[in-house]
Amino acid sequence: MTDAFIDIPGVRNFRDAGGIGALRRGVLYRSGSFHTLTEEGARRLKSLGLRTVIDLRSEFELDVWPDQRYDLDHETLGLPTLPPHPKGSDRPWPEDQAALYPFMASTAGPSLAAVVRRLAAPQSLAAVVHCAVGKDRTGLTIAVLQSLLGASEAEITADFLLSNIGLGLDKGPTPYVDETGTERLSRPVDAELLVSSLAWIHDRHGTIPGYLHHHGATEAEVEAVRANLAN
Structure with a gap:
């Protein structure tokens, strides 16, 4: 297993998102939710200098599976990637993975711009981005940030x-x-899924920064994220 993975008891799929492009290690992590975080897991998170948790899950998911905190003093931001469930439907999001990824790109702009706005602040680091298992919503969000850092x-x-x-x-x-x-059923991801999300962004906005600007992130904020996360 790659050395990007870090054992945080009670948290699935926790790993360092850095070490590629100009994104340095030890400032941006990705994972599944903290709803089964243990006390030992909390101690290990604290040792990483965690200051911000960005939770991409829906309000309903947060109600059912709230993150555990113990004595951690990080700031938590709820920034849903996907729209809320409309009345009369408990699963409005595409069930098919091939349809889900472009759909996420079409709905995630406000969340991603808010992520950039938060990470533009030096005091936000170290930060972790998570959804339920750290695969789809987290995958797109981290890909956008890694792209900004030149990966x-x-x-x-x-x-x-x-x-x-x-x-x-x-x-x-x-x-x-x-x-x-x-x-x-939770299904494996493949490269084409992420490529389809990024292609949706590029087809409609030209570039990742263009997409973020369209949803309210300023050029100064994008540059600040690059400066804060870079080697």
Whole structure:
């Protein structure tokens, strides 16, 4: 297993997002949710200097599976990647992974701009971005940040695919119970999924910064993120 993974008891798929492009190690992490975080896990998070947790889950997920904190004093920001569930539907989001990734790109702009705004502040680091298991919503968010720091598509994709190892999906789909109590299958990710999200952004906005600017992130904020996260 790659040395990007860090053992945080009670947190799945926790790893350092740095070490590619100009993004340095020890400032930006990615993971699944903290709802089963243990006291030992909290101690290890504290040793990383964690100051910001960016939670990409829906309000409903937060109600069902709130993050555990123990004595951690980080700031938590809830910045949902996907829109809220409309009345009369408990799963409005595409079930098919191939459809989900462009859909995420189409809805994640405000969340991603807010992520940039937060990470533009020097006191925000170290930060962790997480969703439920750190695979899809987290995958897109981290890919955008790594792209801002000059990582190549090949590097970004290789990091994205590590979630298959971190979640045990390298052996195939695994069952899980979602926030509504429904049993579903968690499926491995492949490179084409992330590429489809990034292609959606480039087709409509030209560049990642252009996409972020469209949703309210300023050039100064984008540059501040680069400065804060760079080697």
